[in-house]
Amino acid sequence: xxxxxxxxxxxxxxxxxxxxxVFGMAALGVTALRTVTHQTLQxxxxxxxxxxxASGLVGAVLSEIRAGQQHLLTPSLxxxxxxxxxxxxxxxxxGHLRRLxxxxxxxxxxxxxAGATQAQLEVAxxxxxxxxxxxxxxxxxxxxxxxxxxxxxLVAVVRSLSEEQGRHALERAHDLQSKAAFYQKMxxxxxxxxxxxxxxxxxxxxxxxxxxxxxxxxxADRFGxxxxxxxxxxxxxxxxxxxxxxxxxxxxxxxxxxxxxxKEAQQIGNSAGDFSAMSEEIAASSGEVSAAMVKISSGAxxxxxxxxxxxxxxxxxxxxxxTNADGAQKAVRLAEEIRRxxxxxxxxxxxxxxxxxxxxGVVQTSAQQVRALSERSESITxxxxxxxxxxxxxxxxxxxxxxxxxxxxxxxxxxxVVAEEVRHLADSSARAAEDVTKTVEFIRxxxxxxxxxxxxxxxxxxxxxxxxxxxxxxxxxIGSAIGEVxxxxxxxxxxxxxxxxxxxxxxxxxxxxxxxxxxxxxxxxEVSAAAEEQSASTEDMASSASALLDASTRLGKLVAGFxx
Amino acid sequence: xxxxxxxHLPAGSxxxxxxxxxxxxxxxGPILIGLAGPFTDSVGAPMRRAAELAVEQANRSGGINGRRxxxxxxxxxxxxxxxxxxxxxxxxAGVVAVIGHVYSGTTIAAAPxxxxxxDPVVQISPxxxxxxxxxxxxxxxxxxxxxLQYGAALARxxxxxxxxxxxxxxxxxxxxxxxxxxxxxxxxxxxxGAIDDIDPYLGGDPDVSAxxxxxxxxGMSQFIFLGGNYPEAEATLRAAASRKIRIPLxxxxxxxxLEKAGTLAEGSYIANGYLANFPSAQNREFVRGYADRYxxxxxxxxxxAATYDIxxxxxxxxxxxxxxxxxxxxxxxxxxxxxxxxxxxxxxxxFDEQGDVPKQRVVIGKVRNGQVIAVEGQ
Numbered sequence: 001x002x003x004x005x006x007x008x009x010x011x012x013x014x015x016x017x018x019x020x021x022v023f024g025m026a027a028l029g030v031t032a033l034r035t036v037t038h039q040t041l042q043x044x045x046x047x048x049x050x051x052x053x054a055s056g057l058v059g060a061v062l063s064e065i066r067a068g069q070q071h072l073l074t075p076s077l078x079x080x081x082x083x084x085x086x087x088x089x090x091x092x093x094x095g096h097l098r099r100l101x102x103x104x105x106x107x108x109x110x111x112x113x114a115g116a117t118q119a120q121l122e123v124a125x126x127x128x129x130x131x132x133x134x135x136x137x138x139x140x141x142x143x144x145x146x147x148x149x150x151x152x153x154l155v156a157v158v159r160s161l162s163e164e165q166g167r168h169a170l171e172r173a174h175d176l177q178s179k180a181a182f183y184q185k186m187x188x189x190x191x192x193x194x195x196x197x198x199x200x201x202x203x204x205x206x207x208x209x210x211x212x213x214x215x216x217x218x219x220a221d222r223f224g225x226x227x228x229x230x231x232x233x234x235x236x237x238x239x240x241x242x243x244x245x246x247x248x249x250x251x252x253x254x255x256x257x258x259x260x261x262x263k264e265a266q267q268i269g270n271s272a273g274d275f276s277a278m279s280e281e282i283a284a285s286s287g288e289v290s291a292a293m294v295k296i297s298s299g300a301x302x303x304x305x306x307x308x309x310x311x312x313x314x315x316x317x318x319x320x321x322x323t324n325a326d327g328a329q330k331a332v333r334l335a336e337e338i339r340r341x342x343x344x345x346x347x348x349x350x351x352x353x354x355x356x357x358x359x360x361g362v363v364q365t366s367a368q369q370v371r372a373l374s375e376r377s378e379s380i381t382x383x384x385x386x387x388x389x390x391x392x393x394x395x396x397x398x399x400x401x402x403x404x405x406x407x408x409x410x411x412x413x414x415x416x417v418v419a420e421e422v423r424h425l426a427d428s429s430a431r432a433a434e435d436v437t438k439t440v441e442f443i444r445x446x447x448x449x450x451x452x453x454x455x456x457x458x459x460x461x462x463x464x465x466x467x468x469x470x471x472x473x474x475x476x477x478i479g480s481a482i483g484e485v486x487x488x489x490x491x492x493x494x495x496x497x498x499x500x501x502x503x504x505x506x507x508x509x510x511x512x513x514x515x516x517x518x519x520x521x522x523x524x525x526e527v528s529a530a531a532e533e534q535s536a537s538t539e540d541m542a543s544s545a546s547a548l549l550d551a552s553t554r555l556g557k558l559v560a561g562f563x564x
Numbered sequence: 565x566x567x568x569x570x571x572h573l574p575a576g577s578x579x580x581x582x583x584x585x586x587x588x589x590x591x592x593g594p595i596l597i598g599l600a601g602p603f604t605d606s607v608g609a610p611m612r613r614a615a616e617l618a619v620e621q622a623n624r625s626g627g628i629n630g631r632r633x634x635x636x637x638x639x640x641x642x643x644x645x646x647x648x649x650x651x652x653x654x655x656x657a658g659v660v661a662v663i664g665h666v667y668s669g670t671t672i673a674a675a676p677x678x679x680x681x682x683d684p685v686v687q688i689s690p691x692x693x694x695x696x697x698x699x700x701x702x703x704x705x706x707x708x709x710x711x712l713q714y715g716a717a718l719a720r721x722x723x724x725x726x727x728x729x730x731x732x733x734x735x736x737x738x739x740x741x742x743x744x745x746x747x748x749x750x751x752x753x754x755x756x757g758a759i760d761d762i763d764p765y766l767g768g769d770p771d772v773s774a775x776x777x778x779x780x781x782x783g784m785s786q787f788i789f790l791g792g793n794y795p796e797a798e799a800t801l802r803a804a805a806s807r808k809i810r811i812p813l814x815x816x817x818x819x820x821x822l823e824k825a826g827t828l829a830e831g832s833y834i835a836n837g838y839l840a841n842f843p844s845a846q847n848r849e850f851v852r853g854y855a856d857r858y859x860x861x862x863x864x865x866x867x868x869a870a871t872y873d874i875x876x877x878x879x880x881x882x883x884x885x886x887x888x889x890x891x892x893x894x895x896x897x898x899x900x901x902x903x904x905x906x907x908x909x910x911x912x913x914x915f916d917e918q919g920d921v922p923k924q925r926v927v928i929g930k931v932r933n934g935q936v937i938a939v940e941g942q
Contacts, residue, residue, distance in 0.1 A: 084762065091742065095696055098676060105648055112644040112673055119737035119766060126763045130774035134781050 006238040007209060007411070014201025021194035025187055032183035036176055043172045046101050050165045053097045058158050060090035061118060065151055068125035072132055072144055080129070087122050091115065097161070102168055110161045117154040121147055205411055212236040213414045219247055220421050224428075228255045239404065240415075246397050247422065253390050254429065257383055261436065264380050339479060346472060346479065353465060353472070360458060360465075367454045370447050377444045384433045384440065391430040398423035474519070594634035595627070595887055597878060598654035598685075599871075600664030600674070602642035606821060607793065607867060608666055611690060612637065614868035615663060617857050618875035628882050633875075640665050644673030651677035655685060660887045661896075662687045663874045666867055668694030668711075668740040675700035686893040688878070690870030693817060694743040698918045703893050705919035707870045707877075707910065708837045709926050711740065711791075714816040715747025717926040718835050722787060722814060723755035725939070730758050732785040734772055734800060736792030736818075737764035744791035744816050752789075760785050770796045773803055780807045787811050793818040794825070801828040820865050823931040832931045837924050838866040838910045839936055847909040866910070873908030880906065 064086035071079035094115050098108065124147035131140040219231040228251050233244045401419035405412035599615050602608035619633050627633050636657045638650035647670035654662050655677060662678060662685060665671045671692035678687040679701030689697065689706040693714060697706055722728045733749060735741035741764070749759055760782060763775040770792075779785055788804070790797050790813055797819050804813075805828060813832045815822075820836055822829045840851055840863035850872055854864045864872070881895035899906055900914025900923075907913075914923050929936035 088742070088746075091739070095672070098672070103676065105652070108648045108673065108676070109645050112648075115644075115738075119764065123737055123764050123766050127771065127774045130761070130763060130778045133778050134774075136774075 007205065007408075008239065010201070010205055010208065010237070011411075014197065014205065018194050018198045018201070021190055021197060025190040025194065028183065028186055028190060032180070032187070036180055036183075039172075039176060039179075042101070043169065043176075047165060047169050050097070050100050050168075051162065053093050053100070054158055054162045054165065057090055057093040057097065057114065057161075058155065060086050060093055061121075061151075061154055061158070064090060064118075065121065065125075065147075068121075068129070068147075069144070071129055072125070072140060075129065075132065083122075083125065087118065090118055094118075102172070104168075107161070107164055107168075110157055110164060114154060114157045114161065117150060117157055121150045121154060124150060208237065209240070209411055210414060212240045213418055216240065216244055216247065216418050217421065219244070219251075220418060220425060223247070223251050223254070224421070224425050228258065243401055243415075243418070243422075246394075250390065250394050250397075250426075254387075257387050257390075260383050261380065264376060264383075267376060339483065343479060346476070350472065353469070357465070360462070364458065367451060367458070370451045370454065374444060374447045374451070377440050377447065380440045381437065384437050387433040387436075388430055391426045391433065394426035394429070395423055398426060594632040595882060596634050596636050596657060596659045597875070598657070598659035598662035598664065599635050599637045600640050600647070600650045600654060600662055600670075601666040601867075602670075603637065603639045605642060606795075607691075607865070608639075608642070610862070610865040610868035611666060611871045613858050613861065614854065614864055614872040615875060617854060618872045620857075621853070622875065622879050628879055633879065640670050640674070642667055642670060644669050647671075647674040648677055650674065651687075655680075655683065659685065660882065660889055661685060661878050661892055663690065663871055663878075665689060666691050667738070668692040668697055668743065669738045671704070671706075672696050672700055672739055675704045679703045683889070684893070685889050686896055688874045688896065690874055691817065691867040692740075694739040695747065696739050696743065698920050702897075702919075705896060705915060707874055707908075707913050707921055707924070708817065708866065709922075709924045710920055711743040711816065712747045713922070713924075713926050714835050715744055715749075716751040717928065718789065718814055718816065718833075719748050719751030719755055719757070721833065721835075721928050721939075722789070723752060723757050726787070728757060728786040730760055730784045731787045731789055732760050732775070732779050733762045733789045733791065734775060735762070735764055735790070736767055736770075736796060738767065740793075740818060741791040744818075745789075748789050748791065765792070765796065767793075767796065770799055772796075772800050776800070776803050776807050776809060780809055785811060788813045790815040790819065794820060794822040797822050797832070798825045798828065801825065801832070817866050820867075820936075821862070823934055823936050824862070826934075829931045830933075833928055833939075834931065834936055835926050835928045836866050836936070837926060838869045839927055839929055839938060840864055840869075841935075841938075842909070842911075844909070844911075846907070850909040869909045873906070873910050873913060877906045877908065877913060 064083055067079050067082035067086055070076070071083055094111055097111050100107075103111075124143050128140040128143040128147070131137070131143065215233055215236070219233060222229075222231065230251065231248065233248070235241075236244060398419045401422065402416055405416035405419055408415065597619075599612065601611050603612045615635060615637075619635055622628070623632050636654060636659050638653050640647040640650040647665050650665075651662070651674035664687065665674055666689070671687070671689045672694065675687065675697075678685050684701075684703045686703050686705065689704070689708070691708050692706050693708055693711045695710055695712050697704065698710060722731065731752065733745050735745040745762065749762065752759065761775065761778065763772070765772050765775075779788070788800065788809075788811060790800060792815070794815075797813060797815055801813060801822075804811075813819075815832070815834055817834075817836045819832065819834045822832055822834060840847075847869070850869065851863060854861070854868070877896070877899065878892070881892055881899070885891040885895040895903070897915060897919065900916070900921075905912045905914040911924055913921055916922055927938050928942060929938045931937075
């Protein structure tokens with residue numbers, strides 16, 4: 001039995017042969033019974049007719065002899081007629097005896113002997129009758145006496161014929177016995193053959209199922225261990241082949257899903273790495289912004305201090321204008337110094353603004369990438385839904401298989417075990433999918449948080465920019481004011497004498513500048529605070545990124561268990 | 565009987581296989597036909613000569629569909645026991661048909677062997693005339709008239725043609741003699757005749773002296789009807805002559821050959837189904853061929869002529885149906901019923917349902933100058 005196309009067919013064939021053999025047994029039994037009964041009946045009938053014929057023959061012969069004797073003593077037509085008719089009926093009986101079934105050569109010889117003896121007897125009596133008729137009574141008596149011996153031998157012949165029949169009965173009985181024994185043997189043989197076929201078929205069925213199930217279980221074990229590579233199961237019965245193809249199908253789908261998940265996990269990992277690097281860059285940029293602001297702030301302080309000094313100087317100048325024309329020259333030099341300082345600060349602020357612009361660009365890119373990540377995580381969810389669907393289908397399949405196995409009864413027990421294993425596998429794949437769902441959900445919430453934080457950061461960077469622009473404008477204002485101070489100082493050198501009011505205005509302007517510088521300083525502090533805040537947010541983002549990285553690593557490890 | 569058939573199933577299949585092998589090997593071999601009779605006595609010897617002549621002639625003209633005919637000859641010595649032995653031997657030899665036996669006693673004794681339902685074979689007797697042969701079995705046939713026909717024909721002849729009113733019956737105490745005795749007795753008394761005495765004798769060297777003494781003493785009988793064979797008839801005629809009894813002797817086909825007994829036999833009347841001087845063309849040819857083949861032998865007897873007819877009849881049937889025993893039996897049984905009658909040297913052979921030939925005529929002849937001459941105006 002190398003290959004069985006269907007268990008049901010094998011089972012059917014085995015059952016059919018067993019039933020056929022049992023039917024054959026029944027037929028044989030019935031035939032044997034009928035044969036033996038029929039033969040017994042026939043034998044009994046033959047024996048009956050044989051014995052009745054034999055006794056009839058004896059009667060006919062005896063009445064013939066009686067009539068012959070009577071005719072010898074007192075000749076009469078009636079006695080002569082009875083002598084003849086009895087003899088004839090004896091011959092008729094011999095004819096019937098001759099036609100009995102189951103006669104052997106000895107029987108025929110005895111029947112022939114009976115006929116011959118009867119013929120002798122008749123001739124003897126007829127001769128005696130003739131002699132008596134012509135008055136030779138003594139000779140007649142002598143012949144009659146001699147005929148007595150013939151009579152005895154005739155009776156003996158008929159008796160041995162009866163005995164022969166008895167022997168036949170015995171032989172027939174023996175024959176029947178041996179025939180019955182033969183049928184018994186045949187029946188036993190049939191029964192043994194039926195048993196053999198049934199047991200053989202059972203063993204073959206179990207072996208076939210066992211072997212194929214073993215292969216299926218090994219395949220399921222392999223899948224369970226995470227080795228999802230295709231399995232060559234070979235030819236198997238139709239019922240198991242269905243299961244095998246389902247198993248193969250399931251492995252194929254799992255393979256696709258796992259490879260997708262692995263790809264996604266790698267992408268998430270990459271994105272998280274990028275994200276992390278970006279966060280670090282943002283953090284660094286924020287530090288630079290912060291340092292620049294600190295510088296701006298200290299510059300503004302310097303400016304305020306300078307303004308105060310300028311105020312003092314202007315006051316002194318006011319006094320000196322009146323007194324000293326050289327004071328104008330000093331004022332010009334001082335104004336030059338102020339202008340250079342303002343220009344330097346403007347450059348610093350410009351640098352800070354450019355850095356901020358860079359930060360904004362980076363944050364925007366990060367926001368885009370996080371959005372992409374969020375979309376990817378949605379596709380992961382869709383794949384996981386697919387896994388769930390497959391595992392629920394597999395579960396259903398396993399349930400059906402379990403029902404089929406139950407229907408197969410004893411033979412399906414091993415199969416039921418497989419079905420249970422397959423169901424476990426489906427359950428565990430469902431659980432894994434659930435885990436993945438949770439992880440992805442976590443990642444998505446993290447991404448959402450990161451996204452929000454980034455939006456906040458972007459808004460704050462926008463605020464910083466505005467402040468920086470205000471600082472630049474203020475510095476520009478300082479620059480032009482200084483220019484005007486220089487021009488005024490130059491004019492002052494000529495027109496000190498002419499216009500004292502201008503100095504008063506200058507003083508006023510200086511006071512204005514001092515106010516602007518104070519404002520500027522407070523704005524710088526604000527920017528610094530915002531930068532610090534952003535730095536904190538960036539740190540949050542970095543930690544989120546590292547959490548994302550962790551999650552993607554875990555996901556990678558989870559799917560790395562599968563061999564596709 | 566439905567199940568009785570299965571009893572012989574293993575034996576039957578074995579036989580079938582054996583027959584198949586036999587049939588295959590016999591495909592080129594000769595067709596075996598059995599011949600059973602008392603070939604050592606004067607009744608059986610002509611039968612054997614006729615059978616061998618017929619086989620020679622048949623084989624010269626192509627045998628049966630190109631196959632030679634071969635005789636399997638078994639002597640039954642005219643004895644019922646030997647007849648059973650001979651029949652069993654012929655069955656076992658695988659003959660497809662048997663010609664025999666000659667006497668009614670041997671035919672009846674052997675009939676159960678040929679009719680054995682296990683493997684029957686057709687048996688056609690040329691000369692067994694006893695009424696008991698009728699119904700001896702489906703496979704038993706004869707081509708001669710029965711004793712009922714002989715007895716009736718002789719009774720009519722005695723009562724009407726000869727005008728006899730009284731007669732004595734002597735009969736051989738065997739089925740043939742008893743059958744002929746009874747049919748003659750019935751017919752003769754029906755025709756108004758009276759039988760003075762009916763006495764049996766035994767075959768071989770019969771002692772009929774007591775009967776003849778009584779007959780002589782009474783002096784009533786106008787004829788002696790002898791139901792037996794010609795040696796006994798000769799002995800009876802001799803004993804009658806010694807007692808100066810000069811009444812005619814009448815008898816059936818068993819007396820055939822009595823005409824050779826010299827003056828004793830002159831004037832006796834013999835009924836027969838066949839006379840060598842039958843004028844038909846077939847018979848003249850047969851008699852000539854017989855005389856050529858066996859110079860110096862007596863003209864063919866009824867048994868010889870009938871044997872000759874049976875062999876050619878079997879040749880026709882086997883040529884049509886082949887060598888299957890059952891088919892041969894059916895082919896023989898159909899002759900005269902559904903198949904055409906067989907026109908032989910003994911006359912037209914047409915079987916009735918019992919395997920008898922009621923249309924075969926009985927001819928009564930008178931012994932004159934050592935010959936049986938058919939009585940005129942029958």
